[in-house]
Amino acid sequence: MKELQHLNKYFLKYKWYLIIGIFITILARVFSLVTPRLIRESTNAIEKYVNGEILEESVVRSELITNILLILGATLVAAFFTFLMRQAIIVASRHIEYDLKNEVYRKYQDLSLNFYKNNRTGDLMNRISEDVSKVRMYAGPAIMYSVQTGILFIVVIPYMFTQAPELALYTIAPLPILSFAIYKLSVAINQRSTIVQQYLSKLNTFTQESFSGISVIKSYGLETQINTSFVELSNENKEKNIDLVKVQAFFFPLMVLLIGASNVLVIYIGGRKFITGEIDNLGIIVEFLLYVNMLTWPVATVGWVTSIVQQAAASQKRINEFLQEEPQITNPNNSSEDVQGAIAFKNVTFTYEDTNITALKDVSFEVESGETLAIIGKTGSGKSTILELIGRLYDVEKGEISIDGKPIESMNLEELRKSIGYVPQDAFLFSDSIKSNIKFGKKDATDEEVFEAAKNAAVHRNIIGFSKGYDTVLGERGITLSGGQKQRVSIARAIIHDPKILLFDDCLSAVDTETEEEILANLHKISQNKTTIIVSHRISSAKNADKIIILEEGKVIQSGSHQDLINAGGYYKELWLKQRDEKEM
């Protein structure tokens, strides 16, 4: 259970909630214990009246009325304290759940890209939702029920032994069996619930994917096939749910059976002792009956709580695995960096850990601050990798990447990334308004700055064409932008950020050549004092760059200006001729 020690810091943080909660739990229990005692006294008063030991009816009546009022009062107080107990302990557990979720999420944000590749999204989601919820059951209900049960045991069981030891022994004898049975049942229920959960998430993933890929499904006429797969999955899900219901159905009958057994024992043994005169009043039998009923649920919770704690420990273990994970890319210092943007690659070789693909082999080039570099090459030649390495999304194993002469590993990571405006190949936009998506690059940007960035990215005209303009919501419940529009909104986001280094990863591929020219001309204006790297398959995007490098299978095979490369002949010239002919056709 040492995994759960991770929560100690939170228990310490919310200690007052817990201390007060435990204190209130004690009070609530003490008040609830008054009732059986008063009922015993009431029964005895009636018995004495029936036996003629009390002659005045009014004496019995007034004793009964007093007892009823006391029972009512004690029950109300106990109920009020029970309410406060939940307010304290369950509220503390909700705070702990909130803190733990935030801790896990913060860790996710810190971890490097490799972590995301090695773990499935579903797994990341499960640990932050399912596992944290299971841990909360330990931090709240498990503690609350344990304290309640502990107090009942400490107060009630010794008291029962002082009143009638043999009767007490017979009465509580079935309770450990109940506790063990409930424990076994809870373990079975939890195992089956986990399986149900797994099947449910399979079904959810399948459904979600089928909705995302609905256009592919429809265009290939796969509706019936997908439907059959859904019915199969859904059926498996139902079977697992039925398996779960079967064991769940045992829970209450088992409790009722064992309570019944205890009650029968109290009546049988208590009755016999009353007949033989070992017990001199009926009230004690009634009092014991009430205690047995009062003890049953707490005893059952011993088994239930044990299985909750086991589950919480398993969940916390999974959470700890991620919390203990160290980010591969770390920030070496917090010094401020005055990035100018001169980038140099010196004999850089880079292999992706997961695929073992060597994407760059001995790559060297330099770009001066304020210059534009274009990278051209066939698909898979390593162009995107160069951009990712500049932003230190991965560290290189051989060679050196430097900015303004400083190795990037020695620079303040946060400042390095802030000085970069990166437009990835797959433009990713959040399900939010277009304006918010652009402002993602600069949180405090004014509307004018947003419009200006959109104009430079040649997307302003498209946006104002939508009925809600910049407030148009994108994503699932909003509008779907065309590929080219997405790319341009993504470019506007990088421009508004006003970084020293602009990295464009083939982000003009989905726009027509006229718009491409417009954007390139705008970029030329705004990137006068910025270093710009443009990855492209099109000569039109590269020809005006100060330098162009050609990559093939991770190696730089040619470099120079447009004119140099045309003069030299080779891949670049062939591509230029091909694309020129296509344009003329």
Ligand SMILES: Nc1ncnc2c1ncn2[C@@H]1O[C@H](COP(=O)(O)OP(=O)(O)OP(=O)(O)O)[C@@H](O)[C@H]1O
């Ligand atoms: N995240 C990654 N994990 C593992 N391997 C990768 C990853 N990204 C790229 N690769 C591999 O590295 C090689 C270079 O890929 P890269 O994306 O840099 O090429 P590219 O020139 O940008 O290609 P394209 O023009 O198709 O975008 C490819 O063989 C690719 O399969």
